[in-house]
Amino acid sequence: MEDTLVKSEIIKPENRVYKKTDLMTEKVLSYCPGCGHGTAHRIIMEVIEEMGLTEDTIGIAPVGCSVLAYEFMNVDMQQAAHGRAPALATAVKRLMPHKTVFTYQGDGDLAAIGTAETIHAANRGERITIIFINNGIYGMTGGQMAPTTLPGMKSSTSPYGRDLDMMGHPLKITELVAQLPGTHYVTRQAVHTPSNVRKTKKAIRKAFELQHQNVGMTFIEIVSNCNSGWKMTPVQANKWMVDNMFPFYPLGDIKVDGKMVEG
């Protein structure tokens, strides 16, 4: 047993292999184990810390499971009404153009009730970064159908599977937003593996850099899971996401430097 570290040794600074960014508070995350929200929070905060933006960043939390993002993200935050985060962000940025301003929104928040705010903020080319967590469901309210729910996918308001004829099609709002001249950089990423986390971090860094070049909106979709809402274990949920969500919502850049990526 000699080469095994005990807890008191592990937590010694010299034995640490990984340190939580100070920009995540000490508060225990309220997310279900295996949920992508926690990882997404952490990497946004890491980028802000690494870029030295801590003192001049304002984040906008949505209504959804991440309504409590302000409990965990240790920067100045405002909490918006359901779907209205881009409107708040618009004003914050317009009134203080030198600040870094981001919204953090779920798919119900951004692509259902907040569609008008999303489209119009993008179309106006607001110099903000929207981080969009697409888990294909309303996690917070107990697993109802979202605009992004896949065809045939079960939810509590599509208990027999999403019927396209009755309930309409899943909305690829990221592709829609990319069509608008006001957006400069639009990408779709994930956070379920270390390499995806690295790619997403890079995307966030790029988005925050672009915010200060006055070129338009930056928009990052993160395809994520909701194991509770999908009624799966975290492992099953990640596999299901790879097998079902990614084919419908393919990862990669959609618009770079204001130009659509050929695909």
Add this chain to the structure above:
Amino acid sequence: MEKELRLMKGNEAFAEAAIRAGTDGYFGYPITPQSEVMEYLMAEKPHERTGMVVLQAESEVASINMLYGGAGCGKKVMTSSSSPGISLMQEGISYMAGAELPCVILNVVRGGPGLGTIQPSQSDYSQSTKGGGHGDYRLITLAPSSVQEMYDSVKLGYELAFKYRNPVLVLSDGAIGQMMEKVEIDAQVERLSEEQIREQHPWATLGRHNGRERNIITSLDLDPARQERHNEALQRKYKEVEEKEVRYEKINCDDADYIFVAYGTSARICQKSMQLAREKGIKVGLFRPITLFPFPKKELHEMAGQVKGILSVEMSAGQMIEDILLAVEGKVKVEHYGRMGGIIPAPGEVVDALEQKIVKG
């Protein structure tokens, strides 16, 4: 037919009643603590049972305007939501009141303001009974205090909505929405055919059959004189509602020295408080408004002459008490007791408040 009894949540009972009452369309958006309404409907496949349309809208703003469209065609339409969603609907509700459109709207109230809490509250009383949106209008407001009354409020709601061509608001709360009780289910009412709607609701926009004059559904009239006449007609209608549609219940009021006035969940709490107080020798009764608009003014006014004090109990900072004060015209002492933020007062707590604020005070 033997009566059918089921154990149901208030929200589920409301949804089943919607199907049974021959609703043509339900339009809604998820929000706690009432998401079970749409979930129940989706699971029940009412499009197969009765042909009823159930649609998850992209927002409450859309839902209420779907009601406007459906109601304008004389259809039985409804929605359900909870406080933040109902706030978003206020514009649409005002338009419906202006255009005199019938519909049933369920508010399973949670604590506010803002995002507040998901726990039960009664802090939307003023919004519900005084209009809520812009303009001079009223909603007929029903306050169920049991799961059976949640069920019954659908049929009664449609009856009043169509009789007066006015939106009806069912003001429930998270406790009644989430609790289960015994419900007696009634027979299926057939949905109306287009011909029946033409006959019963000649104002509906169903197409100009047989060369009739066109029907227009609108709340706009740019001519001030006509707009004033329209407003006067609305006011006459609300007056008539106040004269004919008051509903309330009195429990143990005959020998009472004091009364609780409470609706919904608070009325249930007060029933227990009443038992506890009577065990202590305090003779208290319960006056329970079932319609909040029209408010049982006359009846309370009469009661005021017979008792020594009134305690208004409401899970709010004290909204209904304003109507009680207007009704009793200073004849008797009236105080408010309530909890906020999603806390439900305990029956014993209400007795203490009665003793302190009314009996001793």
Add this chain to the structure above:
Amino acid sequence: MTEEIIIAGFGGQGVLSMGKILAYSGIMQDQEVSWMPSYGPEMRGGTANVTVILSDDRISSPILTEYDSAIILNQQSMDKFEPMVKPGGLLLYDPNGITRHPERKDIKICKIEASKEAANMGLRKIFNMIVLGGYLKVKPLVEMENVIKGLKKSLPERYHHMIPDNEKAITRGLEIVEEVHAA
């Protein structure tokens, strides 16, 4: 007759469904019933409790702070609800996971080794039915035939094949419940 009952434990122990079956059994014998759960995000994996009332008369408050019976399935619930049992009332608990046993002398205390027994029977899912059986032995509020009817009504069709196991569990509960302390 009015019986005011709190059932409390962890989410996932079948607390809510036990309450539902009890309430349905009451309906089967023409009683008034109410079932009021705690709800909200704290239910995710946390504690769950439900107030069930059976009565021959109209039920007043569905939310209470004093109970005739408390059915307690974890320590947190023991700490919270032991003091809320009315003098002369009943506290029934499963000692599994209980570190501080009930101490009151003015109430009747019974225990039931339901989780152990469910494991022995290889039927962990019907743990709650063993508890219900034990409770009904001590408080015969509803006829057994009405419990079975209630069970049928509250279980969706697709689970009806499990009714025999549920019956077995209820019967086992009747046998193994023990009185610890008389009121």
